[in-house]
Amino acid sequence: MRGSEFYPLPLRNIHRLLTNLGRDADPEGVRSLLKLRDRRRVDQYVKTLRWVASRVEDAGSLDAFMESMVRALMREFWLEEAFKELMERAIPLSPSSLSALLRARGLSLTESEARAIISWMREAGALRERKVPVLTLSLEERVLEDVRNRGTVTYASLRRSYGDNAKLAVFSLWRRGLISVPSLERYRDLLEGVEDPDRIPGKVEGRIFSTWQDRTSGEMYSELVIPQRERISARWRLDA
Numbered sequence: 001m002r003g004s005e006f007y008p009l010p011l012r013n014i015h016r017l018l019t020n021l022g023r024d025a026d027p028e029g030v031r032s033l034l035k036l037r038d039r040r041r042v043d044q045y046v047k048t049l050r051w052v053a054s055r056v057e058d059a060g061s062l063d064a065f066m067e068s069m070v071r072a073l074m075r076e077f078w079l080e081e082a083f084k085e086l087m088e089r090a091i092p093l094s095p096s097s098l099s100a101l102l103r104a105r106g107l108s109l110t111e112s113e114a115r116a117i118i119s120w121m122r123e124a125g126a127l128r129e130r131k132v133p134v135l136t137l138s139l140e141e142r143v144l145e146d147v148r149n150r151g152t153v154t155y156a157s158l159r160r161s162y163g164d165n166a167k168l169a170v171f172s173l174w175r176r177g178l179i180s181v182p183s184l185e186r187y188r189d190l191l192e193g194v195e196d197p198d199r200i201p202g203k204v205e206g207r208i209f210s211t212w213q214d215r216t217s218g219e220m221y222s223e224l225v226i227p228q229r230e231r232i233s234a235r236w237r238l239d240a
Helices: 011-021 027-034 039-053 062-077 079-088 095-104 111-123 139-150 155-175
Strands: 152-154 209-213 220-224 231-234
Touching: 011 027, 011 039, 011 062, 011 111, 027 039, 062 079, 062 111, 079 095, 095 111, 095 231, 139 152, 139 155, 139 231, 152 155, 155 231
Parallel strands: none
Antiparallel strands: 152 231, 209 220
């Protein structure tokens, strides 16, 4: 996937850069004006500034700038139709759901760019959200709704919320194609046929497996060990 062309940075700062330095601001100017130390953040501001400047010709006042940005975003990313579809299908608005929907409609968009769009629309006062009631009667449903609402979560955060049972829920949701767990993909052929991820027959090689022996039978088994830092994302079935 291509890299992001713009990032979720405050519109107020982008407007400040445009009015003080212009669209071709150099990294040193950005660093000095915003008093930044992180080189990566400076580079993100430079890229975002150029992307925004190519769509908003006259920065004007902050309010006028934000209105121009909203119009540009609405036009380029079909946001009226996108938000309407998410609402009608009761899909929570998140970077993962918005980027998945727009990609299904032929627009190339990273999750970071989707996060920027949502952040900018909120900052401009053009986006407000209503909570939709969702029944979560099982642990799997609660885990899935948690992931969907947050877009991307770490496995460690799910463990803190749901304890040891989080692993079985994550494993089941992954097999059903409802969430993405990158470290498991390499072993999909093996794991598709596994019912109990804590008791996989034999010794399985790989960094996400540990081996143990049944003291009664002497049989060797492997246990799935999902990394604590694993980033788990929602998967959306959003066909065009």
